[in-house]
Amino acid sequence: MARHDSTTVQVVETAQDLTRRGYLMATGGNLSLRLPHGQAFAITPSNYDYMKMKPQDICILDLELNRLEGKLQPSVESAMHAAIYKARPDVNAIIHTHQVYASALSMIRAPIPALFDEQVRFLGRRVEIIPYAPSGTGLLKNAISRHVCSHDNAFIMQNHGALLFGDDMERAVHNVEILEKCSLAYLLALCSGRKVSRIPLPIREIAFSKLRSDQKKVLQNDPGFRKKGGR
Ligand SMILES: [Zn+2]
Numbered sequence: 640m641a642r643h644d645s646t647t648v649q650v651v652e653t654a655q656d657l658t659r660r661g662y663l664m665a666t667g668g669n670l671s672l673r674l675p676h677g678q679a680f681a682i683t684p685s686n687y688d689y690m691k692m693k694p695q696d697i698c699i700l701d702l703e704l705n706r707l708e709g710k711l712q713p714s715v716e717s718a719m720h721a722a723i724y725k726a727r728p729d730v731n732a733i734i735h736t737h738q739v740y741a742s743a744l745s746m747i748r749a750p751i752p753a754l755f756d757e758q759v760r761f762l763g764r765r766v767e768i769i770p771y772a773p774s775g776t777g778l779l780k781n782a783i784s785r786h787v788c789s790h791d792n793a794f795i796m797q798n799h800g801a802l803l804f805g806d807d808m809e810r811a812v813h814n815v816e817i818l819e820k821c822s823l824a825y826l827l828a829l830c831s832g833r834k835v836s837r838i839p840l841p842i843r844e845i846a847f848s849k850l851r852s853d854q855k856k857v858l859q860n861d862p863g864f865r866k867k868g869g870r
Pocket of ligand 1 (some may be wrong): 668735736737774799800826
């Protein structure tokens with residue numbers, strides 16, 4: 640595993656940090672980090688205790704799901720991660736959680752409108768609900784593939800959990816936190832029964848344009864993607 644030490648260590652440390660903070664529970668959820676050359680990624684193994692996980696347990700797959708390194712079975716959602724990396728060359732880290740407040744919104748199928756400047760700046764214009772499909776299936780992968788071209792970085796999966804992207808792992812973790820804060824605030828506001836106000840449309844568009852500008856910079860700074868068939 641020597642070639643990818645820093646990547647696999649970061650995946651393990653992030654998984655354990657998210658578990659300690661209650662965003663990942665038991666063996667639920669999964670996360671991955673794209674390798675620097677862009678055409679492969681490191682992903683957590685399937686059904687494995689995060690707190691016992693070691694860097695050598697992390698699987699390295701190419702975007703066609705061929706296993707390059709690692710002895711354990713990769714996450715059942717590996718095809719979903721690969722499809723996202725193919726569709727979104729600006730995304731270098733993906734975290735799928737079963738975080739509680741976003742999961743609550745997933746059950747009432749309530750997408751989160753533009754409530755806060757920071758939310759739109761980092762998560763996108765809105766947090767959409769991806770219709771239910773069983774875990775680990777092509778149906779789920781296809782449902783997600785249809786949504787990710789919106790350039791948003793956060794999605795809620797109906798009766799399942801949440802999906803967050805970042806241009807690096809640190810950004811993806813911050814996006815997990817922002818989504819949970821927005822989900823809780825939105826749930827509380829909905830419980831009041833009163834009208835929930837949104838940020839003004841022009842402000843929403845300014846905040847979203849900053850996110851899009853970040854995403855374009857990621858691609859400009861990594862010309863390898865263009866050479867290798869990325870956008
Ligand atoms: Zn899941």
